[in-house]
Amino acid sequence: MDIIFKNKGVLSLIDMTSMGDSVKRGNDDCIGKFDSGLKYALCILYRSGIKVEILSDNIKYDFTTTVHHDAITKKAKELLVIIQTIDGVETEHITAFSPNLGFEWKVWMAIRELYANCLDENGEVSFSEGEPYLDSTDQTIICVHDNSLLSEIIKDWNDYFLSEDLAPILKTESKYNVSVFKNDSGYLKLYKNRILIFEDDNVKSIYSYDYKGASIDEMRLLNDKDKYTDAIVYAIQNTHDENFIKDYLSHFGKDYFESNFNYYYNFTKEWIDIVNATYKADAKTMILPTLYRRLIEIPDVEIGVKSISYSSHSYSWMKAEVVLQPDIEPEVIKTFEESVREIAKGFNFDIKHTIIEAKIKGYTCISDTNKKIIYVTRDFSEDTFWEMIKAHLRIDGDDDSEYVFKEYAKLLKLKK
Numbered sequence: 001m002d003i004i005f006k007n008k009g010v011l012s013l014i015d016m017t018s019m020g021d022s023v024k025r026g027n028d029d030c031i032g033k034f035d036s037g038l039k040y041a042l043c044i045l046y047r048s049g050i051k052v053e054i055l056s057d058n059i060k061y062d063f064t065t066t067v068h069h070d071a072i073t074k075k076a077k078e079l080l081v082i083i084q085t086i087d088g089v090e091t092e093h094i095t096a097f098s099p100n101l102g103f104e105w106k107v108w109m110a111i112r113e114l115y116a117n118c119l120d121e122n123g124e125v126s127f128s129e130g131e132p133y134l135d136s137t138d139q140t141i142i143c144v145h146d147n148s149l150l151s152e153i154i155k156d157w158n159d160y161f162l163s164e165d166l167a168p169i170l171k172t173e174s175k176y177n178v179s180v181f182k183n184d185s186g187y188l189k190l191y192k193n194r195i196l197i198f199e200d201d202n203v204k205s206i207y208s209y210d211y212k213g214a215s216i217d218e219m220r221l222l223n224d225k226d227k228y229t230d231a232i233v234y235a236i237q238n239t240h241d242e243n244f245i246k247d248y249l250s251h252f253g254k255d256y257f258e259s260n261f262n263y264y265y266n267f268t269k270e271w272i273d274i275v276n277a278t279y280k281a282d283a284k285t286m287i288l289p290t291l292y293r294r295l296i297e298i299p300d301v302e303i304g305v306k307s308i309s310y311s312s313h314s315y316s317w318m319k320a321e322v323v324l325q326p327d328i329e330p331e332v333i334k335t336f337e338e339s340v341r342e343i344a345k346g347f348n349f350d351i352k353h354t355i356i357e358a359k360i361k362g363y364t365c366i367s368d369t370n371k372k373i374i375y376v377t378r379d380f381s382e383d384t385f386w387e388m389i390k391a392h393l394r395i396d397g398d399d400d401s402e403y404v405f406k407e408y409a410k411l412l413k414l415k416k
Contacts, residue, residue, distance in 0.1 A: 181209070355373075
């Protein structure tokens with residue numbers, strides 16, 4: 001099967017002496033910027049045994065090679081030759097390019113250059129098993145003829161080039177122009193303007209990504225993966241798309257490309273609300289690891305193990321870990337906070353701080369004095385109420401219930 005590229009506008013192949021002077025450079029809407037793509041493509045396809053024919057404004061171009069002997073160096077060099085046919089008359093033009101140009105390039109990269117140029121020229125790509133030439137007036141038709149190597153590229157076409165008809169599941173244009181796509185292959189693939197610039201079949205990835213501002217090298221491959229990843233993270237953290245957030249949260253594990261993201265931007269309100277509504281327990285086994293570690297650092301997120309500052313029973317500043325929203329739900333009509341305040345009422349004690357249920361090692365309650373929050377365990381009772389008094393009033397002394405109650409009584413007398 002042949003690949004047919006139809007570009008708007010005409011093309012002259014005779015003057016192929018310049019490289020690197022692209023008028024597209026700096027325009028993110030254009031893919032090409034090196035002014036060498038067609039030259040690379042023709043050389044790579046020729047040496048790979050793939051026939052290429054070009055028809056532009058009814059001028060036909062074919063390709064062969066010749067051996068050029070340098071009169072000064074006495075060296076022989078094979079050069080690409082363009083055969084130009086006008087009204088049945090053939091003329092040969094020797095280029096300055098060896099068919100070994102781009103010796104590290106693969107065949108699909110040559111097709112990529114023709115495809116990219118076609119998109120930049122508002123052209124179209126098709127596949128044909130018949131005669132493709134009709135009329136090339138005011139347009140350029142490039143036919144890459146059937147070959148076993150070409151058949152493999154056509155079979156995997158959608159891996160190399162994301163169709164314009166393929167809709168992203170997330171698209172952002174605020175700071176970074178990033179699109180996120182479903183990834184049927186399961187391994188990492190990164191695109192620029194929907195053309196593959198990086199892949200790693202040893203790295204699993206939840207999604208495929210397209211970043212319009214990606215930096216590429218002379219081989220049109222990604223040369224700054226960190227910057228590309230940063231653009232992805234920014235897009236994910238700043239999205240307001242609730243469906244995407246829910247889908248992203250549905251994946252967990254250590255082996256994904258996304259598992260190593262550093263989520264150092266701020267999450268949107270939609271992120272916080274969905275996390276709080278979805279997870280009621282320690283969620284570290286249900287969320288991507290680095291995402292979990294970032295989420296539990298956020299005060300408004302109500303999951304996970306949080307590290308808080310509190311005043312210890314020896315009246316010194318300490319750090320404690322509390323697990324918010326344990327997965328044991330009370331089977332009573334009263335809320336947990338109401339139950340705790342009812343115990344306090346029996347002791348004629350007014351709890352002024354917010355009460356939040358948590359798991360705490362070593363105590364039944366501790367106070368975050370900065371945020372005016374009392375963290376209380378489910379086994380809190382009248383027998384351990386002295387800990388509430390001590391934590392709330394910051395009473396100095398040993399962990400002795402009788403001593404705490406005596407100090408509380410002294411405070412009550414002072415108030416009178």
